Amino acid sequence: MTATPPMKKKLTHLPQHVAIIMDGNGRWAKQRNLPRFEGHQAGVENMYSAIEYFSHLKVKYLTLYGFSTENWNRPEEEIDGLLELLREVIDEEALKLHRRGVRLRHLGQPERLPRNLQAAINKIVDLTKNNTGLNFSFAFNYGGRTEIVDAVRRLIAEGIPAEKIDEKLFSRYLYTADLPEVDLVIRTGGELRTSNFLIWQAAYSEYYFTDVLWPDFDKKEIDQALLAYSQRQRRFGGL
Ligand code: IPE
Ligand code: IPE
Ligand code: MG
Numbered sequence: 001m002t003a004t005p006p007m008k009k010k011l012t013h014l015p016q017h018v019a020i021i022m023d024g025n026g027r028w029a030k031q032r033n034l035p036r037f038e039g040h041q042a043g044v045e046n047m048y049s050a051i052e053y054f055s056h057l058k059v060k061y062l063t064l065y066g067f068s069t070e071n072w073n074r075p076e077e078e079i080d081g082l083l084e085l086l087r088e089v090i091d092e093e094a095l096k097l098h099r100r101g102v103r104l105r106h107l108g109q110p111e112r113l114p115r116n117l118q119a120a121i122n123k124i125v126d127l128t129k130n131n132t133g134l135n136f137s138f139a140f141n142y143g144g145r146t147e148i149v150d151a152v153r154r155l156i157a158e159g160i161p162a163e164k165i166d167e168k169l170f171s172r173y174l175y176t177a178d179l180p181e182v183d184l185v186i187r188t189g190g191e192l193r194t195s196n197f198l199i200w201q202a203a204y205s206e207y208y209f210t211d212v213l214w215p216d217f218d219k220k221e222i223d224q225a226l227l228a229y230s231q232r233q234r235r236f237g238g239l
Contacts, residue, residue: 009227009231010230011223011226011227011230012230013230014057014058014059014226014230015059015183015184015206015226015229016059016060016061016180016183017059017060017061017062017063017179017180017181017182017183017184018054018059018061018062018063018182018183018184018185018186019062019063019064019065019182019184019185019186019197019198019201019202019205020050020062020063020064020065020185020186020187020188021065021185021186021187021188021189021194021195021197022043022046022047022064022065022066022188022214022217023187023188023189023190023191023195023213023214024188024189024190024212024213024214024215024216025039025040025042025043025213025214025215026039026040027039027189027213028042028043028213028214028215028216029042031213036078036081037078037081039215040081040082040085041085042215043214043215044085044089045215046214046215046216046217046218047064047066047089048093049218049219050062050064050217050222051097051102051134051136052100053219053222054134054222055100055102055133055134057222057226059134060134060135060180061134061135061137061179061180062134062135062136062137063107063136063137063138063139063176063179063182063198064136064137064138064139065139065142065195065197066082066086066138066139066140067082067086067108067139067140067141067142068139068141068142068143068195068196068197069108069109069141069142069143069145069146069196070143070195070196072112083113083114083117086117086140087116087117087120090117090120090121090124091120094120094124094127097124097128097136098124098127098128098131100133100134101131101132101133101134102128102131102133102134102135102136103128103129103130103131103132103133103134103135103136104124104125104128104136104137104138105125105135105136105137105138105179106121106125106137106138106140107137107138107139107140107142107147107175107176108139108140108141108142108143108147108175109141109142109143109146109150110122110141112141113140113141135179137176137179139197139198142175142197143196144194144196144197144198144199144200145196145199147174147175147200148174148199148200150173150175151170151173151174152173154173155170155173171200174200174201176198176201179201181201181204181205182198182201182202182205183205183206183229184205184206184207184208184225184226184229185197185198185202185205185206185207185208186207186208186209186210186225187207187208187209187210188210188212188213188214188217189211189212189213189214190209190210190211190213191209192209204234204236206229206232206234208225208228208229210224210225
């Protein structure tokens with residue numbers, strides 16, 4: 001008797017909103033005896049590929065975590081390098097993204113970023129606001145707790161009465177006001193934690209953790225994560 005070959009798993013449905021904690025750039029560089037900055041450069045290159053691939057797959061919303069409120073604790077030299085990289089990304093890639101129909105949003109507090117960077121971000125957000133392709137949100141100087149505190153402050157500043165506040169209204173005061181719930185959170189780099197990422201929005205997301213370091217997280221790895229997602233059964237507390 002011949003054994004039946006295992007059924008090839010099929011991608012049955014795609015998530016609408018994928019959010020990625022792009023971790024592992026430093027270790028990627030270390031493995032190659034390179035300075036950490038080169039790991040971040042490789043990470044940025046991979047970010048472009050990922051954006052392109054998710055666009056191609058017709059995933060509607062992609063959110064990438066590039067810099068957390070806690071990352072200010074890193075050495076000044078590394079922070080300067082990351083800010084410089086973001087500046088280059090905006091200068092060199094923003095128009096390409098625009099031409100591809102990508103709509104860009106920034107999640108996070110702009111205030112602590114250098115003024116010229118804030119201006120450049122506002123410009124590209126405005127330029128792409130009517131685009132109907134991939135919705136790409138970049139979490140930079142983002143912290144989930146800060147986001148919630150900011151929302152509370154705005155609710156109070158606007159004099160919203162306590163009895164009017166419910167989950168739906170509260171969500172509209174977050175940086176992600178016009179984004180749908182996150183279906184899938186991917187974390188590369190092997191750590192099993194959220195590191196303050198979308199702690200409200202990912203309350204019912206599926207999580208996918210992988211040891212693969214961000215610069216190595218290629219199309220094949222994305223396919224695997226999406227396949228794992230499509231095998232999950234989401235119940236949202238029901239049966
Ligand atoms: C992720 O890579 C990028 C940022 C947090 C800016 P890391 O820089 O955290 O890389 P590892 O975790 O040290 O390998
Ligand atoms: C999370 O990575 C933040 C980003 C990927 C932007 P970290 O490397 O900062 O997270 P921890 O410090 O390991 O929790
Ligand atoms: Mg890290």
